Every structure is written in structure tokens, then in C-alpha cells.
Amino acid sequence: IRHREILLTEETLTEGFDEWIADMDLPSANPTWIAVSRIAAAVAADGNKVLLGGDGADELFGGYNRWMTYLRFYDRYWGRIPAVGRRVIGVGARPFARGLAGDMARRARDGGELFVGSRPFHDDDLGRYLGPVTREAARQSAPESHIEALRKQFDTRQPGGDQLAWMSYVALKTDLVEDYLVRLDTMGMRHSVEGRVPLLDVDLVKLAFSLSQREKVGSHYEQKALYREAVSSFLPTYITDRPKQGFCPPVADWAATVLRSRIGDRSPLVDQGLISQDAVGALARSRSVKASFALWALGTLSVWSENNL
Numbered sequence: 001i002r003h004r005e006i007l008l009t010e011e012t013l014t015e016g017f018d019e020w021i022a023d024m025d026l027p028s029a030n031p032t033w034i035a036v037s038r039i040a041a042a043v044a045a046d047g048n049k050v051l052l053g054g055d056g057a058d059e060l061f062g063g064y065n066r067w068m069t070y071l072r073f074y075d076r077y078w079g080r081i082p083a084v085g086r087r088v089i090g091v092g093a094r095p096f097a098r099g100l101a102g103d104m105a106r107r108a109r110d111g112g113e114l115f116v117g118s119r120p121f122h123d124d125d126l127g128r129y130l131g132p133v134t135r136e137a138a139r140q141s142a143p144e145s146h147i148e149a150l151r152k153q154f155d156t157r158q159p160g161g162d163q164l165a166w167m168s169y170v171a172l173k174t175d176l177v178e179d180y181l182v183r184l185d186t187m188g189m190r191h192s193v194e195g196r197v198p199l200l201d202v203d204l205v206k207l208a209f210s211l212s213q214r215e216k217v218g219s220h221y222e223q224k225a226l227y228r229e230a231v232s233s234f235l236p237t238y239i240t241d242r243p244k245q246g247f248c249p250p251v252a253d254w255a256a257t258v259l260r261s262r263i264g265d266r267s268p269l270v271d272q273g274l275i276s277q278d279a280v281g282a283l284a285r286s287r288s289v290k291a292s293f294a295l296w297a298l299g300t301l302s303v304w305s306e307n308n309l
Contacts, residue, residue, distance in 0.1 A: 006042050008035065008249075010257050017258050018307075023190050027304035029120050029297035030179055031249045037187040044191040051188060055180050056199040059171040060208035061216050061227040062164055063244060068221040070115050071213070074163045078114045087111060098124055106142075113151060115163070116144035117170045120297045128282075129298065133273035150174075164213035172205075252292035259284065259299035267302045268309045275302075 013034065020034055021027075043051055058064050062071075078086065090109030097105040099122050106123055107113060121129065126138055147170065154161060154169045161169070184195035208216070211226070218225045228240045269275045280302055283295040 004042065004046075006038050008038055010253075012038075013254060014258060018303075021300065021304055021307060024186065024304065026182075027301045028179060028183070029300065030183065031251045031254055031296055032247055033183050033187055034254075035247070035249055036183050037190060040188045040191040040193045043193050049192070050194045050196060051184075053184050053195055053197050054199060055176065055184065055197045056205070057224065057227060058244075059168050059176055060199070060205060061224045062168075062213075063224045063227070065223065065244060067115075067164075067167055068217070068223060070167065071163055071217070071221055074114055078108075079163065083111055098122075107144075110142065112142065112144070113147055113166075115167050115170065116147045117174045119143065121294060125294065129276055129279040129294070131270065131273040131275045131277075131279075134275070158209060161209075162213040164216060165209060168208070251296050252289050255292045255295045255299065259295060259303075268305045269298075269302055 020037060040051065086108040090105045093105040094102065094109055103123050104114065130138060150170060150173055154166055158165055158169065188195040216226045217223065223244055232240050267280065270277055275298060280298050283291050283298060
């Protein structure tokens with residue numbers, strides 16, 4: 001195959017942003033949608049019609065760095081402590097814990113799951129950025145309350161399933177179908193390019209769920225250990241042995257380039273009581289990486305709402 005690099009400059013990002021927003025049926029907080037769109041455009045320019053994507057390998061065979069952290073914590077602590085003990089610890093820790101630790105303490109206190117999939121905002125952030133309507137909704141029901149229904153489905157379909165199987169199930173039912181596959185299809189078809197995901201073949205998915213956590217990542221929590229071994233006979237070691245390289249754009253620069261100059265303090269989201277008056281403005285004034293991701297999420301949602309509501 002011919003290798004081709006695609007350069008996404010500040011100019012092309014700025015010029016194509018509104019068109020990209022317009023092409024989205026629903027807003028997304030994932031900045032990689034723009035990158036996928038540019039890849040599809042380059043493929044179409046070369047006269048090709050089909051792209052093969054690697055979606056599913058990380059979800060089925062344990063390919064994410066943070067998942068290994070969750071698995072270690074679950075195996076060493078969470079999974080060994082009875083639910084009543086977790087509740088006691090959660091009650092004591094929640095007033096003092098912040099960020100992800102605060103989320104986990106609250107879930108322990110309320111009898112929730114350790115792993116609930118991706119969340120762009122921690123509980124502490126929600127208190128600052130939500131408006132009165134959504135703050136009341138969050139007070140009545142935890143942000144990840146939909147996970148309860150997924151847990152019942154998982155226990156029925158995969159009785160006795162281990163923690164990695166549960167994490168895979170959550171990812172397949174949420175991020176993968178709601179974001180990654182929609183991204184591939186929407187941004188591809190924008191340029192008349194079809195996306196194919198061979199690693200999500202039904203038989204391969206069934207095989208992955210028939211295997212144990214230890215078979216897939218080993219006792220040392222090695223990302224995609226089984227998957228790497230399976231392809232080692234026909235891929236060079238510089239590919240199979242290298243660390244994971246995430247497909248993540250420089251979101252801090254992108255947020256500064258595209259959003260800070262065009263977002264005011266008013267928005268349909270503010271008017272409807274969904275986000276606080278100064279939520280986007282406060283994030284736009286911050287320079288932290290964490291704030292940049294939050295700015296991209298709320299900023300793109302605000303622009304999409306202004307254009308479509």
C-alpha cells in the first residue's frame with residue numbers, strides 16, 4: 001500500500017469547521033471526527049471507495065491503557081471488598097475525593113459499578129457547568145444510571161463474566177455504537193466512502209467474549225496480549241511490540257483556534273437551563289488541558305445548537 005500523510009493545518013481546520021458541524025446529524029464531543037473526515041476526503045481524492053477500520057480491537061481484547069488501571073484496581077481492591085464495605089468506604093471518602101477518585105467514591109457509596117465507560121465530565125465538573133434543569137436531573141439520577149440496565153443484560157447474556165468482559169460489553173453498547181461507528185459512517189459517507197470494520201465480525205466478537213480476562217491480557221495486564229500474539233506471525237515486531245498510539249488530535253490547540261474566538265456567554269443551552277451562564281466562557285479562559293477537552297465538548301455542542309435549534 002502507498003503511505004500518505006495528511007496535514008490538517010489551522011487554516012483548513014478553521015475553514016472547514018462550520019461545514020463539519022453542519023454535516024453532523026447529532027453533536028459529538030469527539031474531535032477525531034474531523035480527522036476521520038479529512039482521511040475520508042483524501043481517500044476519495046485518490047479514487048478509492050472503501051476504508052478498512054480497526055474499530056473493535058481495543059474494546060474486545062483490552063487495548064486501552066486506562067482499562068488496565070481499572071482491572072488492577074478491581075482485582076486488588078474493589079472486587080475483593082463486599083458491597084457493604086465499599087459503601088462504608090465510599091461514604092467516608094466522597095467528601096474529600098476529587099475528580100475520578102470522587103466519582104469512584106460516589107459509585108462505591110451508592111452501590112454502583114467501578115467501570116461505567118467514558119465520561120467527559122467528573123461529578124465535580126457537573127456542579128460547576130450544569131444549569132438548573134440538568135443539575136436537578138443529575139441530582140435525581142446519577143449520570144451513568146443507564147449502566148444499571150446494561151448490567152442486567154450482561155449478567156443474563158454472560159453469567160459469571162469477568163471484569164474485562166463487562167468493560168467490553170459497556171464499550172460496545174455505548175462509545176462504539178454511539179460514537180466511533182457513527183463517526184466512521186457519517187464522515188465517510190460525507191465523501192462517498194464506505195467504512196468497513198472486519199474486527200467486529202460477529203463470530204470474532206463471540207470468540208472474544210468466550211475467552212477469559214487472563215487469556216486476553218495475561219496476569220500482568222498486558223494490553224491486547226492475545227491479539228498481539230495472534231498477529232505476530234505476519235506482522236513485524238516493531239508493530240506488535242510498540243506501545244499503543246491513540247488517535248487523538250491536539251485538542252487544546254484546536255479548541256483555542258476554533259472555539260475561543262466565537263463562543264459568547266449566551267447559548268440556547270443557557271437559555272434552556274441546560275448549562276450554566278458562564279460555563280463555556282470560564283472554560284475558554286482556562287489554559288489547562290482538562291479544560292480544553294471540556295471546552296471542546298461544550299463548545300461544539302453550543303455551536304451545533306446555535307446552528308440547528
